[in-house]
Amino acid sequence: MINFQYSRATDVADAILLLAAHPGAKLIAGGTNLIDLMKENVEQPSRLIDISRLPLRKIEETADGGLRIGALVPNSDLAYHPLVEQRYPLLASAILAGASAQLRNMASVGGNLMQRTRCAYFYDTATPCNKQTPGSGCSAIDGRNRNHAILGTSASCIATNPSDMSVALAALGALVHIAGPSGERAMALTDFHRLPGDTPHIDTDLGTGEIITAIELPPRGFAHNYSYLKIRDRLSYAFALVSVAAALELEGDTISEARVALGGVAHKPWRSLEAETALRGQAATTDRFSRAADLLLRGATASSHNRFKIELARRAIVRTLTQAASATPQSQAHKKIA
């Protein structure tokens, strides 16, 4: 870890001013990922701007019946908030599928969106990585890539986004509220994270000097027919090989609205509007779910060690949609996959 300067922001405006005044500075809230990366010398910020005391810890209903979640709300508080448990249980479930209780207590909502890939080559300063040092090459493409991306990859990078929470947020159609030197803006969560392309070192469309202030959930919560299923190498405290967030609205046996997002398969939470359209107006059957899986996975490509993820994702999508349709969501507390 290198030495760094430390400032504490007094309010959002102050944080923006500090960011502008100190190129090379990074914001820190819970620090659950940033400090790990600093210990490995992967992140070497010249200064940390501590935003953990900013007044961004509220969870409030919006005028249209949605929910506005302050960027500093701890992951645990969000997962166990009564309004989230009642109206957005998919989000609660996805959060509880991630990390450990201790990490969820520390990690902030905004920080969760900013966490970086767990690609082993990115984490090791001794191996080439385009994310770490642009142009140095991707070690994963011909290396140990068992848990790398199968969708939206590029010749520069096959890393995945490790978040569980973001997968549910993508399915729920969340908005990200951002403040910066030129004012406030909002963007869809699905536009927030980028595909690697030839700039894999840029994870998100958060601009220089900007700060996430809140996440907004639209009113539709899919509280009845949902499931978050995470498949991993052990039953807790491991990153997803594949995860699926499924949310349905049913009229009788007919799907009136469908959302499916995948985690662990791409550089961002993966949605396919085509797949969701193909489910709408259809009966909730395994065949239809398989068809949706095909559409979601269209264009999937395997590297040397992760071919199994394509078939695993296909089966996980069908299982998760089945769980959602039957209103028997995957439990994150039971020691088994339902």
Added chain:
Amino acid sequence: MNAYVGTATSRVDGRAKVTGAAKYAGEFAADGLAHGFVVAATIPRGRIARLDTSETLKVKGVLDVLTHAHRPPLADKDEAWKDEVAPEEGSPFRPLYDDSIKFNGQPIALVVAEDWETAKFAATLVRVDYQEEQSFATDLEAERSKGAEVKQLHKPRGDAARALAGASVRHEADYFVPTEHHNPMELFATTTVWDGNGRLTVYDKTQGVQNVHKFLCSVFGKKPDDIRVLSPYVGGAFGSGLRPQYQVVLATLAALALERSVRVGLTRQQMYGLGHRPATIERVGLGAKPDGTLDAVTHEATAVTSRYEDFSRNDTGWAEQLYKSPNSRFSHKLVRLDVSTPCDMRAPGAASGVCALECAMDELAVALKLDPIELRLKSYSDRDQSEDLPYTSKQLRECYARGAEAFGWSRRNPAPRSMRDGKELVGWGMATGVWEALQMPVAARIVLTANGHAEVSCAASDIGTGTYTIVAQVAADALGLPIENISVRLADSTLPQAPVEGGSWMAASSAHAVLGAAEDIRQDLARLASTMPASPLGGVDAADVILVDGTISKNGDKGRAVSIADAMRYGKLERLEKQKLNQFAEDKSHARNTHSAVFAEVKVDEQLGVIRVTRVVSAVAAGRILNTKTGRSQIMGGVVWGIGMALHEETVMDHRFGRIMNPNIAEYHIPVNADIHDIDVIFVEERDDRINRLGVKGLGEIGIVGVPAAIANAVYHATGKRIRRFPITLDKLLD
């Protein structure tokens, strides 16, 4: 009297551990303590062309940077670096010795600073240019053909090749066990305290303080009195602390260089540069007669070692102890690669070798259409065949019976994929476990004071296994005192002799050392008591006197007793001190082993391949169990580890870089609570009057042996898929 031995006595050090009073090597303070941070090599093979520390030395608070070119002298002969458990062949690794790089992660510099964070930061400023050797290799499977045979531990019997070729039913296959790392909870650390005039007190994370003491004296050319090594508590080691690790050399080197106290702690990542369970290809061949009795056993292990030392363990030959076969052949090959020297890791050799053997036995049972237990019973051996010796005791047959009954084995449908629970396929598998019952010379000292308190001391380490507790139990019983009146001191190189704590030998060895010293105490007290005026023990033979309830008493007649306190007062003794070295009589007429039968239930999601180990029954025969509580914990820990070995553990290396890519416990998976379900430990009664006075065999290793195979066999039974490459991850079931 056995008030404590054989009972579920709680750990005497439990309170100290949970309250933080127990101090570990990296926690000892000293005036002016400096902190060292290791700079590790990032190439697997080559030379240091240039090592520039100028920027590092400019950092405020940095005291020095030790390198091969800038350090106090170190011994230059291999003999000086050979610790008591070093491999016979090769040159032990010498940290900061010269410019050669032998493995990725090798320490190449130590930055010493006033505090840990400064040292850690300054270490990032060390600039290294390497002269890289391009022809390095770290991939066992790619280099398999280079395997060279090491000394055979077991002589061949009969003509195994011919018998195998001609067997009516034959199974032969390769099983692959990957590199694994111990990952004890406690990070490796050493605090070397500078006592002045070149004398040092070294707090080290080690399984053997006297081993480290002798090693440091020879490496640094010191007299025995110049160095004292302590390791009062060890937060797990599992073999990784058997040999002195490089941080103890570096901390001591820095203390000598700076003439002040220095602590060197390794990070979790740096610990992957220590020893490891070597990746091994186990080739097992089994040939059977039509009736299912074995006619041929072959087992060839090809394992990784480093380029500088030949580390090998007994992977093969376990069949000699388990199964009768007229023909057998065993061989062990080593492939030298550009990695650090492997080392012992829980049940070294057996964990991997018996895993392969017991998977192969399951495959043979399938081929013969025999129940796996029946197959094993058909060739059950009452003698160790390699030496043709009977066992001191062997209740393996009873392990099979008791384990099978507790598990409900008789309800098993032998057909693969025949048992289900909803979306999950259910599989039941079993395997045998075997380990050696070793015992070593250990000395103990007892100081009995007139207030009825005894201090028992011995240089042995307690690596978390419960040595403090069993020593206290044995002493309390032998001295007839309540266990609260016994205090135990361990793991100080100045205490009575003990070897490294390993091989499951310490329970039997330390217990008998305590018994020996207690026996001398008893004799002195008996003599003393019988000479007291009007002694109720007058005329009683000393051999007929026992210590019980704080008294010196005639055996079987509590009425004839003198209190220990009165006797010592009479003898004007404040304290009675006895030290005894216990040497077990050499007995080459019998084989000594512990055994287990392990039964596992797995449930496998048929679509997704997710595997759960929902039940394990481990029936263990290991002589007398000194403490059923800590003993059960030992076996449970072994079962959990076995689940990890079967399903999770793998050190992932990128052979293009010769570098470990998952050197942390987020990505190096071991089971978490969610992966663990019911574990039932059964201690099968095994009376053994021959092995030693207490009939103790030791429990450290046996708990893991057999578990990975039982799980792999259960996975086959559930899915019909035979996975011979560990760990069994879900992708291997999806094809």
